[in-house]
Amino acid sequence: xxxxxxxxxxxTIALGAHAVQAEPLKIGIIESLSGAQTSSGRLYAxxxxxxxxxxxxxxxxxxxxxxxxxxxxxGGSTGAADKFKQAVADGVNIVIQGASSAxxxxxxxxxxxxxxxxxxxEILFINVGAEAMELTxxxxxxxxxxxxxxxxxRVNAMTSAMKExxxxxxxxxSINQNYSWGQDVQAAINAAAEKGGYEVxxxxxxxxxxxxxxxxxxxxxxxxxxxxxxxxxxxxxxxxLMKATGDAGLDVTFGTAYLxxxxxxxxxxxxxLGHYIANNYDNTAGDASFAEEYKAASGHYPLFVxxxxxxAVGALSQxxxxxxxxxxxxxxxKIALALEDVTYETPVGPIAVRKxxxxxxxxxxxxxxxxxARYPAxxxxxxxxxxxxxxxxxxxxxxxxxxxxxxxx
Amino acid sequence: MTxxxxxxxxxxxxxxxxxxxxxxxxxxxxxxxxxxxxxxxxLAFNLLSGQAGLLSFGHxxxxxxxxxATLHLxxxxxxxxxxxxxxxxxxxxxxxxxxxxxxxxxxxxxxxxYFALVTLAIAELFHSLTPHLQGFFGGESGISSMRMPWQxxxxxxxxxxxYLTLFWVVLSVMALWAYTRTPFGRLTLALRDNEQRVxxxxxxxxxxxxxIFAVSAMFSGVAGGLxxxxxxxxxxxxxxxxxxxxxxxxTFVGGATIFFGPxxxxxxxxxxxxxxxxxxxxxxxxQGLIFVLVMLFAPTGIGGVVQHHLRNVRRDDWLLLAGxxxxxxxxxxxxxxAVIYLTETVAVLFGEEYAVQIRNAEGSLPAYEMFGAWWxxxxxxxxxxPVVLLAAGGAILVKSRGNILKCWEKMGREVGEGAHEPAxxxxxx
Numbered sequence: 070x071x072x073x074x075x076x077x078x079x080x081t082i083a084l085g086a087h088a089v090q091a092e093p094l095k096i097g098i099i100e101s102l103s104g105a106q107t108s109s110g111r112l113y114a115x116x117x118x119x120x121x122x123x124x125x126x127x128x129x130x131x132x133x134x135x136x137x138x139x140x141x142x143x144g145g146s147t148g149a150a151d152k153f154k155q156a157v158a159d160g161v162n163i164v165i166q167g168a169s170s171a172x173x174x175x176x177x178x179x180x181x182x183x184x185x186x187x188x189x190x191e192i193l194f195i196n197v198g199a200e201a202m203e204l205t206x207x208x209x210x211x212x213x214x215x216x217x218x219x220x221x222x223r224v225n226a227m228t229s230a231m232k233e234x235x236x237x238x239x240x241x242x243s244i245n246q247n248y249s250w251g252q253d254v255q256a257a258i259n260a261a262a263e264k265g266g267y268e269v270x271x272x273x274x275x276x277x278x279x280x281x282x283x284x285x286x287x288x289x290x291x292x293x294x295x296x297x298x299x300x301x302x303x304x305x306x307x308x309x310l311m312k313a314t315g316d317a318g319l320d321v322t323f324g325t326a327y328l329x330x331x332x333x334x335x336x337x338x339x340x341x342l343g344h345y346i347a348n349n350y351d352n353t354a355g356d357a358s359f360a361e362e363y364k365a366a367s368g369h370y371p372l373f374v375x376x377x378x379x380x381a382v383g384a385l386s387q388x389x390x391x392x393x394x395x396x397x398x399x400x401x402x403k404i405a406l407a408l409e410d411v412t413y414e415t416p417v418g419p420i421a422v423r424k425x426x427x428x429x430x431x432x433x434x435x436x437x438x439x440x441x442a443r444y445p446a447x448x449x450x451x452x453x454x455x456x457x458x459x460x461x462x463x464x465x466x467x468x469x470x471x472x473x474x475x476x477x478x
Numbered sequence: 479m480t481x482x483x484x485x486x487x488x489x490x491x492x493x494x495x496x497x498x499x500x501x502x503x504x505x506x507x508x509x510x511x512x513x514x515x516x517x518x519x520x521l522a523f524n525l526l527s528g529q530a531g532l533l534s535f536g537h538x539x540x541x542x543x544x545x546x547a548t549l550h551l552x553x554x555x556x557x558x559x560x561x562x563x564x565x566x567x568x569x570x571x572x573x574x575x576x577x578x579x580x581x582x583x584x585x586x587x588x589x590x591x592y593f594a595l596v597t598l599a600i601a602e603l604f605h606s607l608t609p610h611l612q613g614f615f616g617g618e619s620g621i622s623s624m625r626m627p628w629q630x631x632x633x634x635x636x637x638x639x640x641y642l643t644l645f646w647v648v649l650s651v652m653a654l655w656a657y658t659r660t661p662f663g664r665l666t667l668a669l670r671d672n673e674q675r676v677x678x679x680x681x682x683x684x685x686x687x688x689x690i691f692a693v694s695a696m697f698s699g700v701a702g703g704l705x706x707x708x709x710x711x712x713x714x715x716x717x718x719x720x721x722x723x724x725x726x727x728x729t730f731v732g733g734a735t736i737f738f739g740p741x742x743x744x745x746x747x748x749x750x751x752x753x754x755x756x757x758x759x760x761x762x763x764x765q766g767l768i769f770v771l772v773m774l775f776a777p778t779g780i781g782g783v784v785q786h787h788l789r790n791v792r793r794d795d796w797l798l799l800a801g802x803x804x805x806x807x808x809x810x811x812x813x814x815x816a817v818i819y820l821t822e823t824v825a826v827l828f829g830e831e832y833a834v835q836i837r838n839a840e841g842s843l844p845a846y847e848m849f850g851a852w853w854x855x856x857x858x859x860x861x862x863x864p865v866v867l868l869a870a871g872g873a874i875l876v877k878s879r880g881n882i883l884k885c886w887e888k889m890g891r892e893v894g895e896g897a898h899e900p901a902x903x904x905x906x907x
Contacts, residue, residue, distance in 0.1 A: 158504035368834030
């Protein structure tokens with residue numbers, strides 16, 4: 070404890086140079102904005118900007134417009150660590166990130182250390198897409214808020230919806246990428262087996278985004294003779310798997326988590342029809358005015374990770390209404406405390422923060438790919454049609470034992 | 479005389495590195511830490527590639543292992559081990575040396591392309607294996623720790639980290655420099671120039687190469703350790719080919735044939751990333767462009783060009799050169815302006831925001847804002863600007879190039895053959 074007292078003393082001196090005056094609330098987006106992962110990085114950035122524009126249109130915060138600063142993490146956690154330091158140098162109050170769990174793990178640790186060393190100058194991390202369980206487990210901390218689902222939430226919702234639609238069957242095949250997310254999904258599939266009334270006939274973990282030919286895996290799937298295949302795969306691993314299954318003429322239903330990634334439907338073509346996805350939102354579920362409003366501002370209907378990001382900024386905006394610094398210094402801890410109490414109404418149901426681990430309790434929407442969709446994806450005639458909206462209290466899972474959160478004060 | 483001047487120059491740089499940072503902002507302090515680490519890494523890499531002529535495409539492996547070893551030591555300190563925080567990079571050095579000996583033993587059995595491929599394969603091995611080894615590497619999210627205070631130093635601020643990094647980098651650079659002056663350093667050069675002859679002289683070429691490889695890996699490990707101290711975390715992304723490639727680019731842009739060349743490259747690339755990466759999304763394109771231009775027009779790198787001039791610094795024709803050089807620089811700036819203009823225009827016209835504007839304007843192409851002015855997509859001015867810049871810059875460059883050539887030829891005649899002798903690789907003046 071003595072160490073931290075010394076730490077605090079030095080930090081206070083170091084920060085003493087800061088002038089005492091009203092500063093605007095600064096939001097830093099640390100995303101992959103160049104290189105291979107740019108497309109999802111940009112979606113997060115666009116969605117945050119949309120949400121902040123709304124805050125500013127309503128008068129901003131603390132007497133100033135809320136500022137958004139974009140940082141390009143160049144797709145890696147080293148880049149993210151570097152940009153986090155730059156964000157600190159720029160006086161950022163809130164960091165938003167979502168595209169990768171590895172990067173989120175880096176940022177949440179950086180935020181934790183920064184807050185330990187700089188009491189009174191805390192930074193808040195709003196995670197809008199990183200789903201690794203450890204972020205609300207081992208690494209859980211007061212200044213991290215997760216505004217998206219996790220593997221058990223998606224899998225539980227999906228299996229229940231597929232079961233009701235009669236598409237789940239009793240034999241489920243689990244195939245996932247061999248890293249924490251894929252392992253989380255596999256564990257969730259096994260955990261949901263009893264309630265879903267199915268048997269996991271085989272489970273496979275494979276290399277991440279390295280496999281060019283899924284035919285051997287499809288042969289294994291065929292041999293196990295499943296009714297449905299549940300996978301957390303994303304990007305090429307999902308696309309190539311589905312295509313290989315289609316080519317082999319295998320009649321199974323896929324339950325996925327990332328089928329709505331832009332380009333997937335166009336690439337998969339007819340093969341995608343009838344398959345499921347569990348996600349935070351779908352345009353066909355709930356009130357259409359949200360989608361229309363977003364399209365008017367950005368030119369397209371909200372897709373992929375945009376809705377959850379907009380909801381997160383919406384919840385933040387609601388939290389900001391509850392705090393007032395009268396033009397003075399911004400105390401991020403107060404904003405965090407206010408954010409804990411927010412219940413944000415989305416078109417598909419309310420989102421609230423669970424105080425124990427800062428996971429949001431939120432509805433999960435399960436949808437299916439259909440022909441002649443209301444909101445066509447990727448300029449095809451196909452698109453998603455919501456099958457079921459699982460309310461937050463049904464989708465949520467218990468707090469992980471590994472979470473030991475220290476609250477401020 | 480040149481020695482005296484070099485010592486003064488180095489002393490001045492050192493004084494600046496020690497005295498200036500406290501007056502800089504956090505962002506710059508952090509950028510300097512990155513510059514120092516990148517410089518050391520590039521120098522360590524160049525010991526192998528420039529001096530021993532063994533081009534490694536997998537140096538990220540030793541950099542990354544150095545980082546992980548340092549982090550594990552940091553974790554041990556957090557758990558109560560009493561070990562002075564400033565000596566942390568020693569763990570990186572030890573790990574780099576160890577892995578370097580093992581990897582070097584296999585890699586140096588072959589030379590040329592095969593050597594490069596083996597090093598690439600070793601780095602890939604680390605990259606694909608580490609996410610699965612939860613215990614040591616912490617899966618794909620990696621491991622993290624916190625710098626612990628030591629003897630009144632808290633190591634909480636960037637400035638403290640900077641001085642720690644500076645100390646280790648200066649120490650390592652001095653060691654690497656001293657290495658080039660030893661008989662073994664000379665043998666390293668000989669191995670590059672004629673391995674056969676070295677063998678005939680009675681040296682064991684393989685053992686020598688393993689030692690060189692291990693030393694290079696050791697200093698890469700120190701650089702990795704410093705990064706681990708600075709970032710307080712490490713994950714498997716440290717082993718990605720991107721990091722291996724970056725150090726190759728930096729070394730060749732800076733100049734692999736000169737001792738301090740890689741430092742020039744590392745400084746320019748890191749500064750470029752720091753200054754430009756948040757200004758424009760096309761920054762990687764510009765970075766690639768710079769690399770291609772340097773390789774095409776200055777194959778010895780920026781350092782090679784600088785050294786060529788330093789060698790001739792005592793000739794009195796600088797006034798003669800100044801004019802054409804200034805002219806050439808103007809031409810270069812004009813062309814750079816045109817390239818930037820065109821790149822950014824393309825980025826705007828094919829960007830998302832503009833796509834929305836087109837949709838809102840129902841198909842017609844609306845004016846867009848760039849560099850604080852409004853441009854019409856089909857306006858004459860819009861396209862006249864780059865054309866004029868390109869034409870003027872090109873004309874100036876062609877003309878000044880002829881003038882510069884004449885100047886050098888004149889100097890060459892006056893001083894004899896010496897002016898165009900190639901820079902002695904690996905040995906700084």
